[in-house]
Amino acid sequence: MTRANVDPTQPALRAEGLGKTYGAVTVLSDVTLDILPGEVHAIIGENGAGKSTLMKLLSGHVAPSVGRLLMGGSAAEFPDAAAAEAAGVVLVHQEILLAPDLTVAENLFLGRELTRGPMVDDRAMNRRTAEVLASIGAHCHPRDRVGSLPLAQRQLVQIARALLEPRTVVIFDEPTAVLANDEVAALLDVVRGLRARGAAVLYISHRLDEVEALADRVTVLRDGRMIGTWPAAGLTQRAMADLMVGRELGTLYPPKRTLPAVEPQLVIDALSVDHGAVQASLALRPGEVLGIGGMIGSGRTELFEGLMGLRPSQAARITLGGHEVTHRSVRDWQAAGLVYLTEDRKGKGLLLDEPLATNLTLQALDSVHPGTRLDHAGEDRALDRAVETYDIRVRNRHLSAGQLSGGNQQKLLLAKVMLTDPAVVIIDEPTRGIDIGNKSQIYDFIDRLVRAGKAVIVISSELPELVGLSDRVLVMRGGRIVAELTGDAITEQNVVYAATSGEGHEAEPQGRAAQTYA
Amino acid sequence: QDKRTIAVSIPAATHGWTGGVVYHAEQAEKEIEAAFPNIDVIVKTSPSATAQVSALEDLSAGQTLDALVILPFTSEELTGPVEQVKSNGTYIAVVDRGLTDPTIQDLYVAGDNIAVGANTAKWMAEKLGGEGKIVVLRGIPTVIDDERIQGFTDVMKDTNIEILDIQYANWNQDEAFSLMQDYLAKYPHIDAVWANDDDMLLGVLEAVKQSGRTEIKYALGGNGMKDVIEMVKAGDPVTPISTPYPPSMIKSAIYMTAAQFSGQAPMRGNFKLDAPLITPENADQFYFPDSPF
C-alpha cells in the first residue's frame, strides 16, 4: 500500500452505534468511532471498560450485538477474523494466540503459506520472517518452536504476524504489556512507521507514557461507554488518567521505607537453572522490596521458576528464615511461607474454563477448606473479600476466569496467590495489564505487606515501577546477576545501563530505551 | 395348538467356526419356522460369556421359553445362569461344551474337542513313524483350545515326536501366517505342523508355500472347513485329512429340540459327535458347498 491512494479525511474504518451484550450483561454500548488513515488512535480505559471487546468487534473476532462497521464509506461485515484480515483489518491480541507446536515462520504464514509449485517455500518464508522479526526488534529465530519461546518473544511473533502484509487498519491490544524497554522502543518505532505509510493504527495501552508519546487522538472508554475522543496534543498523562477513572488520582508510588537492619529471610547461594540462570546469589530481608530488572531473556523468570522447583536447577545452598531448604516444590515453599506469582496468567496462572472461586482458592485449598469437605460458603466469602480488596470488576460470580478482562484476570491471579498468606512473595510482572487507577492500589498493597514485616521480590520490565517501588534492585543479564543498585543509585538509566552494557551487547538499545523514558 | 418358543443362544461370529455356527442356526430357524408354524425360533448371538449371560436373562425376562438351545462360551460361567432358566421349566439343550452340572441338560449334543486333538495326533504320529519334530499353533485362550491341545499333547507324549513350539495365533489366518513364517525362520527342520483349526491352517499353508521349504510332510488343521475339505477330496499330499468339528451340530440340536415340540418324538439324553478322520474316501459326507464355513 502506498500513501498516494489514501484520502486522509475519509475514515479507514468507522464504527456506528456498536454494542455487545453477553446474556443479560451489556459490556459495550453505543460506540461510534472514526479511525483515520495515517493516525495512531489510542483507546484508554480502566480494566474491564470494554477496550478489548471493542477491538474484537472491529476485527471480526466477535460479532456485534448492535451497530455496524463501515470501511471506506461502505458497510463492511466480517463473519470471522480471516474475513477482516482479508479486508485489511488485523488485531494483535492482548492474549497470545499462536500454535505452540509450529515454528515462528509457520505461525506467521499460517493460512497464507508461500508456495513454489505444490510445495511450501520454507526458504522464502523463513527469510521473510527473519526480516519482519528484525524490523520489530525480535531476537528469535524463524525456525524456533513457538511453544519454547518466552512470553515476550511470543508477543513479538504475534506482532510480526500482523505486520507481515500491508494493512489498512492495525489494532494493537496492549502490545507492550509483556515487553521490556528495548522491545517497547522498537515497537513504537514500528507503529510510527505504520502511520507514516498511511495505515490507521488503534492502540490500547495502560502505559500512558506510550500513549502520550505516540497517539494523535485518544478515545476514552468507561464502563462500556464512550466518554469521548480528544486530540492527544492537549492531554497530559494525568489528564488521561483522570478521564479514564472519572475522579482525581493521588500519587502513584508509596513513599520509600527505611530498611531495618535485620538478618535476611531468604538467602540464595549460587543457584543455576537449566537454560536460564547461572550461579545467581541473593539475599532478601524482611520489610524489603527487592526489584529484579533486566531485559527480556535475561533469565529473571527462569531463575525464580527454578527456585520454586518448576524447572530443573542446582543450588549450593538456600535458606529461608535461617533454615536450609532441601526439598523445593511449590507446595513445600508454600508451606514454608514463600509463593511465586507467574507472569503468564493465561498459560500458568488461571484455569480459564473454571469459575472465579475455583481459581481463587486453588492454591490455598487447605486453608480455605480446613475440613474434608469443600466449604462453598467460605469460598464465596473469600471471593467477596478478594473482589473488594483487589477491586476486581466482575458483574456475575459465575463467570469463568477466561471471561474476565485481562486486567481483572491479573487481579484475580494476585488475589489467588495472596490467599495463601505468605511471608515472602515473588511477583513476576505485578501490574501487567492493570490500569493506572488500580496500579497505585497494588503498589499500596505491596507497601502494606512489607511494612508488616513481609518480604517482596518484584520482577518488572516496567522501569518506572521498578524504580518507584524497590528498596534495592538487582539487574540480570545473560542469566547472571550483574549489578546491585541501592538508594539514590536506583534510576532508570542505571538499570538500563547494567542490563545492556558489557561484553556481547551493543550500546544501541540502551540509547533507544533511555530516549523513550526521557 | 399353542405357540412354542425355542431360544437359541450362541457366540457371535467372530471367526470362521463361530461364523459357521451362526449360519447353521439361522438356517435351522428358517427351516423349522417354515415347517412348524407353531414353533418360533429366536437366535441370539453374544460376543462374550458376560454378554451371553445377559442375553439369557433378557430372553427369559419377558417371556416363558419352552426350550433353550445353548452353545455356552465356557462351562463354568454359564452353568449357574442356565440352571436359572431351567428353574422356570424350560427344556435345556446344550451343544458342544457341557455344563459343569450335567443334570441340568435335558439334551446334550457334545462335540469332543479332546478327540479332535487326540485323533489328529494319532494319525500324525503313525504317519511320521513315531519320530520327528513338529510345531503347533493354538487359538484363543479358551476351553476349546485348551482341550484340543491337551488331547494332542497327551498322545504325543507317548511317542518320540518332539513338539518344538506351541504359540497362540488366535484362530486368525493372518496371525497364523506370521507365526508360521517365524517358526520356519527359527527351526531349520520341521516334519509337520498342526494348526488346531482350519482357518489358521490356510495361513500356515501360505507361509510354507512362500518359504519354498519342502521337508514339511504334513500340515493339518481341524474343524472341517469347506476349503480344507476340498483339499482333502483332491488328495492333497500335505493335508490329506481333517477332523470334523462341524458347526452344524447346532442345527442338529435345534432340530432335535423342535422334534420334542412337534409332539411325536420326545428327545432326552446325550449325543456325542465323534471326531472321525475326514479322508479322501469319506470327505464327500462332510462337504457342504453352500455353507460359508
Next chain:
Amino acid sequence: MTTVTTEIADAPRRIRWADMGPFIALALVVLIGTLINTNFATGTNIANVVTRSAFIAIIAVGATFVISSGCLDLSVGSMMAFVTGVMILTMNRLEPTMGANAILVGAGFGLIVGALCGLLNGLIVTVGKIEPFIATLGTMGIFRALITWMSDGGSIPIERALRDPYRPVYFGNVLGIPLPVVVTLAVVLVGAFILYRTKYGRRCMAAGSNADVARFSGVSVARVRTTAFVIQGLCVAIAAICYIPRLGAATPTTGQLWELQVITAVVIGGTLLRGGKGRIWGTVAGALILEVIANLMVLSNMVSEYLVAAVQGVIIILAMLAHRFIK
C-alpha cells in the same frame, strides 16, 4: 464505584441444558425401547439391565477420575480379569480353613491387588512420563497375559462350597433393590463426593484442565494422577467382587474390550476426553445407555445377528448427535 463492583450479582445457577444431555439421551433410548418392545418395560427386564450395567458403571466411575485428571486407562478390562483371577485363587486357597469367610478375606485382598495395579499404571504414567495410552496398552497386555498364564489358557472356577454363600452379592437385594445396584449407588455417591466436594477432586480437575496451572498452584500433578489411577484400580476390584458370583469363574476372555465400553460410557456421560471436566452421574447414564441398547438388540428381532454391532454403532452415534442438538 466500589459498592457496585463488590456486590456481585448472585444470579441463581442456571440449569445447564448441556449437562442434561446424557439423561435426555437415556430417556430417549428407554422411550424407544418401550415403544418397540412390550417386554422391555417389564420390572424384571429393567431390573436385569440396571443390575448388569453395574460392572461398567462402577469401573467407569474410576475412569471418570482418570480421564478428568487428563489421562486414560486402557487396561481396565484386563485388570478386571486379573483381579478376578487372583481373588478366586485366594478364596479357593482359603476356603478349606476359613469356610465362607474366605470370601471376605479374598475380597479384601482383591481390593489391595486392584489398588496396586492402579498404582503401577499411575507410576508408569507419572514417574516414567509415558503417554497414558501407550503405558496402559502395555499393562493391558501384561494383565491379560497374567490371567492367561494363571488359568493355563483355560478357566479358574470358584469352589462349589463358596458359590452359595457368595451368590447373594450379585443375585441378592436390599429392600427390593438388587445388591449390585446398591453397590453402584454407593460407589457413585462416594465418587461424586470425592470429585465434587473434596480438595482432591478440585486438584484432579485442575490437573486435567491445565497441568501447568496446577503445578504453578502447588498441586502435585503426578500425585493427583497416580491417585486417580489407584481409585480406578479400586473401582475395578469392586466390580470384580460383584462379578464373581455372576459367572463363577475367571477366564482369559473375562472383561475383554470393557475398556472401550467404559470409555464410551464416560464420554457419552459428558466428561471431556481431554480432561478437566468430570461428570460422575453422566457416566452412570452413559453405562445405562450402552446396556439398554444391548438389551434392545436382544429383545427385538429386527436386525440380522450379523449386523447387531452395526446397529449399536449407529445408535451410539445418533445418541451423541441428539445430545449435541439439544445443546
Next chain:
Amino acid sequence: MTTVTTEIADAPRRIRWADMGPFIALALVVLIGTLINTNFATGTNIANVVTRSAFIAIIAVGATFVISSGCLDLSVGSMMAFVTGVMILTMNRLEPTMGANAILVGAGFGLIVGALCGLLNGLIVTVGKIEPFIATLGTMGIFRALITWMSDGGSIPIERALRDPYRPVYFGNVLGIPLPVVVTLAVVLVGAFILYRTKYGRRCMAAGSNADVARFSGVSVARVRTTAFVIQGLCVAIAAICYIPRLGAATPTTGQLWELQVITAVVIGGTLLRGGKGRIWGTVAGALILEVIANLMVLSNMVSEYLVAAVQGVIIILAMLAHRFIK
C-alpha cells in the same frame, strides 16, 4: 541487517536428538534381537518381518495425519476388513468378463470405497461434532458388522483364477525389494511430502496444535480434519490392496485390533497423541519396532506362550522409557 537475517534463516537445521528416539529404539531392539537369536538376522527373516510390517506402516501413515490434526481413528482395522471384502467381491464379480484386469478395476474401486469410509468418519467428527474416539468406535462396529454380514460370518475368498496374477503384489519383488516394502516406501514418501512440504500439511499440524488459532488464521479446521480422515481411508485401501494376495480372503477377523497397533506405532514414532506434531518416518520405525518385537517373541524360547503378551507390553514400555532417557 537483511544480510544478517537471511543468514540466520538458512542456517543448517540442527539434528534434534529427541526426534531420533524411535530410530534409536529400533536399532536397540534389532541389536538385542541379533544378540539373543542367531536366526534373527538372516535375510529371509528380516525380509519377512519388514514385509509383514507394511500393512501397519501404511495404515499408520494415514493415522499420523489424523492424529496430527487432533483426531483419532479407531475404525481402521474394521475398515480394512470391510474394504478388503468389498474389493474381493468386486474382483470376483468382474473376473468372468475382464480376466486379470478385474484386479486393477477392483483395486481402483477399493480406493474409492476407502476414501468414502474415511469421509464418513470425517463428516461425523467435523459436521456432527462428535468426539473422534466415540465416532470412530461407532463406525468400527459398523464396518466390522458389515464384513461379518457380507461373509455370513465365514470368509470371502478371491476367485482361484485371480490368485496367480495377483500373487506378486504381496510375494513379488522389485530389484530384490519385496513389493509391499516398495509400496510402503512410496506411501511414506508421498505422506512425508504432504505433511512436511505442502500447505495442507502445515494446516493439519496447526489444526492439531491449536484449533482456535488455525480457525482465525482462515484455516477451515473441519475441512482439514475431514481430509485427514480421507487420507486415512486411502491408506487403509492401499494396505488392503497389498493384503489380499497374501491369504486370498477377507474374514470377520481380518484387521482385528489393528487400530491399537496402528496408534501404538504412531505414538512410539514420536507423534503427539494430542495433535500438532506428526512424525511420518518415526511412525514407520514404530511399526517396525512392533513387528520385530513380535518376531523375537516367537524366535526366542525364553517365555511361556501364555506370557508373550506380557513381555511385549513390558518391552513397549521399556522402549518408551529408553527413548525418554535419551532425551
